[in-house]
Amino acid sequence: MSDAWPDRWHAGERCLAPCPENGKFSEGTLSSFEKDKDGKSFANVSFLESEDKKILISELCRVEAGRCSWKSVIFDDGDMEKPYFPGQDLPSSTDAFKLSDNVAPLSVLYNWKDELDTWGYFKVSVLHGSKKEGDLNRIKQGKCEVALTTYETLRLYLDELN
Numbered sequence: 001m002s003d004a005w006p007d008r009w010h011a012g013e014r015c016l017a018p019c020p021e022n023g024k025f026s027e028g029t030l031s032s033f034e035k036d037k038d039g040k041s042f043a044n045v046s047f048l049e050s051e052d053k054k055i056l057i058s059e060l061c062r063v064e065a066g067r068c069s070w071k072s073v074i075f076d077d078g079d080m081e082k083p084y085f086p087g088q089d090l091p092s093s094t095d096a097f098k099l100s101d102n103v104a105p106l107s108v109l110y111n112w113k114d115e116l117d118t119w120g121y122f123k124v125s126v127l128h129g130s131k132k133e134g135d136l137n138r139i140k141q142g143k144c145e146v147a148l149t150t151y152e153t154l155r156l157y158l159d160e161l162n
Helices: 106-119 129-140 151-161
Strands: 014-018 025-035 041-047 053-056 124-127 146-149
Touching (some): 106 124, 106 146, 146 151
Antiparallel strands (some): 041 053
16 A cells, blocks of 8 residues: 555545554544654544554555445454344244235335444345345355345245245
8 A cells, every 4th residue: 555645545534454452453533644753654543442543554444335345354253243132032943934014125125234234243135136046045055144135026935935
């Protein structure tokens, strides 16, 4: 990465930076920039849980816009804690799905995926469109935790999903 911070980074931008305490990448916000007497460029990075830290600009990574692809850089599956809702029984995998009238319409399908990506660490499959067969195979193999689909697709594939 170029050391010329004015061309690459701006104050207020989000970044991934190694935390000085443990070396793990964490998301932070760039607050200011400076050069030391040797000409090395540093950024002052604000982390959520701690005070600002001075990090070499060459160690910063961009936070990808969109579907939170940065999570795979920071976490592995062992780090990902699932939400826990006490007092709620999860359905058994042996229980058959029953159709109801309140299945998500296509217009909000990808909004739900974005929300799941933003607020949790779920392996999500969207059972719709041209990749439907591949996603159906992932679901059958148990490689996803949440399957999102439309009422019509659920109706057509109900036996296979059960």
